[in-house]
Amino acid sequence: MTQPVRHDSMRARNLGVVLGEVHRNGPITRAALAEITGLTKTTVSKMVGDLLDAGMVAESDALRDGERGRPGRAVSLSGGRVAALGLEVSVAYLSVCVVDLTLAVRVSHTQAVDNQVASPVETLAHLQKLAHRAVDEARSAGLVIAGSALAVPGPVTGGLFCTAPNLGWSNVRVGDLLNFPVTVENEANLAALGELWFGSGPLDFLRVSGEIGIGAGLVIDGRLFRGAHGFAGELGHMIVSPDGPACRCGGQGCLEQYADQKALLRAAGLARMPDLLTHLQAGEKRALRACERAGQALGIVLTSAVHLMDPGTIVLGGIFAPLFPWVHAPARETMTARLARMRRAVPELTVSRLGVDAATLGAAGQVIHRIIADPGTYVTTTQTGLAPR
């Protein structure tokens, strides 16, 4: 009984090793793959054959193998067949994208929707329609969706249940409301991964996401930091001032009470974010002061975050992207005043260039990276498409 299992797991491991090397070092010959991986040439040829059949790699022109070997056909990742679907439910929009194995974005749609007034069933039915449209478009380009991931604005337990207070979701079993398999993850985490894989950023950064509520994703050395239970990055509930205003979390003086969308609009005496931007552009004093105070509060919490986590840079996304011109200086000044003597380099505050696409791209990218790390299951299943269950 044990032998087939062992052989299967060894084949899966070898497929992953070979595809991983093609990803890192391709185009690369079979001979070079054998030398790098320590696998026999026969094993490498078999694995490459399976990956070719699955449309995960393609053969390119002959390549001279270093200085010694004879020229051989080289193998590289193929963007022609295997793809992933990335999805996002946000308070104000729905978003989908399709990304191929080379991380090229092949389809992308964002639709402004007020998801606060819709039920989870309505919101996810709407998302499902958008998803199937994207999958149809991908299919007509010859792509097969090997998996999908969904970004939600709140903590996710067990990769499945989502609680998103800003959507009025409490323990919503998201997967049950969609007719295709999906993994679910916090938006702040996926936006950080999007920034890593699709932005021009570095390998070490804290990415701040803000809308109603504030979250963050931390990437260190190219890897997302999740914490022990997957709840790391709750920047919005770090304490600005211990005796500050009461927060919906049960705490007091949390960052959200000073700097999220509600707090900003309240301080500026306005009802909608577009109004805030208009007032800021017009130099209206109350709006400017609201951003200054929010920036200072952000600077306090980021000072603590830098001391604790030592991120390379800090990327501001969500509402802080359009507000960057107004929150940047007070946040930076607060951090510099408190950090400069102890740290040679105070982390730079930058603005996200991906905007609202960050989390959707991160979701699709995560699926692609899982496929590359463990192609074994996909090699036999990519024929099926986004199968209704």
Place this chain on the structure above:
Amino acid sequence: MTQPVRHDSMRARNLGVVLGEVHRNGPITRAALAEITGLTKTTVSKMVGDLLDAGMVAESDALRDGERGRPGRAVSLSGGRVAALGLEVSVAYLSVCVVDLTLAVRVSHTQAVDNQVASPVETLAHLQKLAHRAVDEARSAGLVIAGSALAVPGPVTGGLFCTAPNLGWSNVRVGDLLNFPVTVENEANLAALGELWFGSGPLDFLRVSGEIGIGAGLVIDGRLFRGAHGFAGELGHMIVSPDGPACRCGGQGCLEQYADQKALLRAAGLARMPDLLTHLQAGEKRALRACERAGQALGIVLTSAVHLMDPGTIVLGGIFAPLFPWVHAPARETMTARLARMRRAVPELTVSRLGVDAATLGAAGQVIHRIIADPGTYVTTTQTGLAPR
């Protein structure tokens, strides 16, 4: 020119793969090692032979290989030859230990010394004497020291330069003041690793170290989290209250101003830590109040730390170990009041069981883990002992 390099690096990698499997799965037969690693039996036998020669593994009794193969001699890690030296310079003591490849502690010495009044040269000469005594003892037990690591109470740049304000050290090039090679690392980080490898703790925790100054080491999934520049864990400079007392770091309201040894003694109106403990045991009000306030400040900062990093548990070490009975309740109450509604499980506050040995053990354990991960260089160099340079 390229071929010998490639073969050397492949041999080094294979040695690491084989020793790693022996570490995780030993006792284990050569046949099972070949099956698990995917290396040929010839390669495995050659690697095991080299590791036997280097005294890193030993052969144990015959072991039946699963249900299929014939019985074979099994191989396990050997504690008989290769060992590591762990060292610590603290404000109040010097500490050394020798740990063998199986992580058994073979030698351990701690000496109370006031290192604040000594120069770096004097302190490190003293440490060197202790180290050579420990190495001599290890040598008479048949051990050979393959490497050493030193814990210092401050940030370390480039693995070499140490700044420890509490020792009066500014950019001290520690390695130059010792006559044997050593890697240098922050005490809080090494204490966390000591807790991981030698304590009974879990795989996810934040370990707080306090003396003069407060630091922390974070272990997630069995790995130390260092941050982008290696400066993560500066818990002592996280902000309790943004308008609080000025701190030596240039900031305001840092945890150290509320809860480190100086702050506690100042608040209790006492001069020495033993006095504080006596007063606490006698129920003296001012001492109790000092601990209560320090515990509350610690609770504020730990609340922010839990939101940002999501540690599994929190282990209190350093001065917080003896003070645990008095700081524990106020810290815990502060955290519970602020975290309980949002998190099902507020991380438990526990006390370190390793006491002052944590960092020294972590230092030696780190060397052992490096040897196991990359035995190649040690296989040829373990004959030399703690070579004076």
